[in-house]
Amino acid sequence: MALPSTYADPNCSLARALEIVGERWSLLIVRDAFYGVRRFGDFATQLGIPRASLNSRLKSLVEEGVLARETDAGGAIEYQLTDKGVALWPAVRALMAWGDEFYSPNGAKRALRHDQDGGPLDAGGRCATCGAVIPVPEIQIAPGPGFEASGPAKDPVSAVLNTPRRLLQPI
Amino acid sequence: MALPSTYADPNCSLARALEIVGERWSLLIVRDAFYGVRRFGDFATQLGIPRASLNSRLKSLVEEGVLARETDAGGAIEYQLTDKGVALWPAVRALMAWGDEFYSPNGAKRALRHDQDGGPLDAGGRCATCGAVIPVPEIQIAPGPGFEASGPAKDPVSAVLNTPRRLLQPI
DNA sequence: CACCGGTGGTTCAGTGATTGAACCGGAACG
């Protein structure tokens, strides 16, 4: 989306939201951030996105306050979801659910569970066991019935990502 | 998004979903379809989208089965949401809610209610009065507290759209 | 200090998509 002329409609929050996360790659970067990816190089290899595009997207996501760019103890740069970024989870989940429903005949590619009690999450993000809406850090993600294993993982990062783990847990 | 090389990741339903509705304008077209817009010209003036782009998007959405292109009794062409298109509602609602939360300080720009009993809908699409998850055709949409009236409506279509009405109800 | 690998980031030409404005053609109307 062009920065100069945007979607314009001042009374549509969807248009506003899409100005931020509607560009190519943006939501996939956010998804990876939910999965625990934090490093520039990991985003690049994981998504297969050109480094120039990745840099531009990270920059705009940081500007908009969806991601925070931080230097960790070892001096390495880390991109982490802010609260505003984490608030995108329902949208990400809804789109994933739609993709699962219409393009994954064998069931969800990723199964979501409540990490505390193991209950599966319904379409609304509610745990079937305890009935509560589960906060993001307590959500466990694992390969689901529709997952298609493509041989042993190519790179170490996706190997880790295809293992059951909690959202936001750093790699 | 390019048709040739896509997001690739075969195990991510988000990537799959974004291949369909992730292109510029696509989700806004779907939103307008929820609002009841059905005609080519109405989409064009309502969204301010170039007609060539609109045509290309409508074509791909029809190909993907999100919209259906039909000729009505009077011979006019109408684009309507299919069941698959209507299934995008939770994603659209989630993104609208995110936009409202972070970019509309005075509250939601559009208020959602259960048409049957007038109960407001929560973030999960549940009616506060009857407690049920409300099906799309029973959802009423109206200007909310964050709505910014910009003088009398310019064109008759947006005039109608800024009036309380049910989703999917043709203009 | 010279060298080295890892990592975040930049540059740049080539390609493809988006834009806006003008144009096309059929159908309904007078």
Added chain:
DNA sequence: CGTTCCGGTTCAATCACTGAACCACCGGTG
């Protein structure tokens, strides 16, 4: 007939994305 409405197309100009090579910094190591 001439006009208007409407879905759709054409086209040049612009803009964004891509891929591959390159750069700069940093912390070791010899």
